[in-house]
Amino acid sequence: MAYLLSACGISLGTAKKVDAPESLHDEHHPDKGNAANSSLHTNSTHAGDHEQHQQERTVEAIWSFDEGEQLQAGRNSLIRLAISDKDGKPVEKFDINHEKKLHLIVVSKDLSFFEHVHPEYMGKGVFQIEMQFPAGGDYKLFADFIPTGGAATTQSEWVSVGGSPVNHVPIVPEQAWSIVVDGKRITLETTPLVAGEEVALSYTIHDSQKEEPITDLQPYLGAVGHVVILDEEAERYLHVHPMDEKSSGPEAKFMTTFPDRGIYKVWAQFQHHDRVFTVPFVVKVP
Numbered sequence: 001m002a003y004l005l006s007a008c009g010i011s012l013g014t015a016k017k018v019d020a021p022e023s024l025h026d027e028h029h030p031d032k033g034n035a036a037n038s039s040l041h042t043n044s045t046h047a048g049d050h051e052q053h054q055q056e057r058t059v060e061a062i063w064s065f066d067e068g069e070q071l072q073a074g075r076n077s078l079i080r081l082a083i084s085d086k087d088g089k090p091v092e093k094f095d096i097n098h099e100k101k102l103h104l105i106v107v108s109k110d111l112s113f114f115e116h117v118h119p120e121y122m123g124k125g126v127f128q129i130e131m132q133f134p135a136g137g138d139y140k141l142f143a144d145f146i147p148t149g150g151a152a153t154t155q156s157e158w159v160s161v162g163g164s165p166v167n168h169v170p171i172v173p174e175q176a177w178s179i180v181v182d183g184k185r186i187t188l189e190t191t192p193l194v195a196g197e198e199v200a201l202s203y204t205i206h207d208s209q210k211e212e213p214i215t216d217l218q219p220y221l222g223a224v225g226h227v228v229i230l231d232e233e234a235e236r237y238l239h240v241h242p243m244d245e246k247s248s249g250p251e252a253k254f255m256t257t258f259p260d261r262g263i264y265k266v267w268a269q270f271q272h273h274d275r276v277f278t279v280p281f282v283v284k285v286p
């Protein structure tokens with residue numbers, strides 16, 4: 001680990017190895033404009049899925065935070081992630097996937113807080129970013145990346161953040177799948193929710209004041225929208241891309257498969273007038 005220490009003198013006091021969690025990358029991923037992606041995501045077969053799982057276990061991530069000190073809410077914290085192969089050698093090359101080498105999703109344990117950020121690549125398999133946690137408590141971090149020549153990989157880690165906690169927000173399935181975010185009304189329609197079967201998630205976006213359809217959504221990270229899905233326990237992670245990445249609204253459609261019955265939180269992110277907005281829904285798969 002000398003490269004880590006010499007790179008910036010960060011303490012590895014809190015670092016630990018993590019196993020690759022279950023990665024549930026959605027394979028419905030047209031990605032016509034992105035050759036790097038299409039080879040991984042469009043030609044998948046069941047055999048291919050199996051192979052990907054084999055490969056994922058060969059990548060390890062070592063997380064470290066705030067120079068080994070306890071993370072504290074409300075101040076900038078340094079998150080660092082060192083990715084290595086099974087022999088401990090840094091993985092140095094990563095495919096650009098949706099405009100970034102690595103996507104980091106951070107959620108609070110009750111899933112009320114959600115952040116999607118892009119750590120900077122420092123070289124030698126190391127990514128880092130500064131971010132603030134809003135309150136004390138437990139958070140889970142998911143790093144999403146594709147080592148060049150390897151498979152789409154998700155590595156995750158729980159962290160404990162000091163500071164006063166906020167009340168736990170219960171996760172309750174929506175009664176009506178329509179909410180207003182940032183001046184837009186977003187409606188979600190789905191095909192019947194059946195565990196283990198493909199489900200379509202169709203978002204429709206209107207201006208909430210004028211009630212007109214919004215047809216000038218901007219590409220966000222190379223697609224009309226991105227959807228991240230976690231189960232209630234934050235164990236199952238899915239990152240889903242739209243069927244038609246080039247759509248500009250008012251519709252954005254995603255296909256996914258919920259692995260089991262249960263409650264899931266589904267965050268969709270879109271961009272309009274240069275602002276990214278995040279649309280959360282809680283879904284129950286009966």
Ligand SMILES: [Cu+2]
Binds near residue numbers: 100103104116118221
């Ligand atoms: Cu991202």
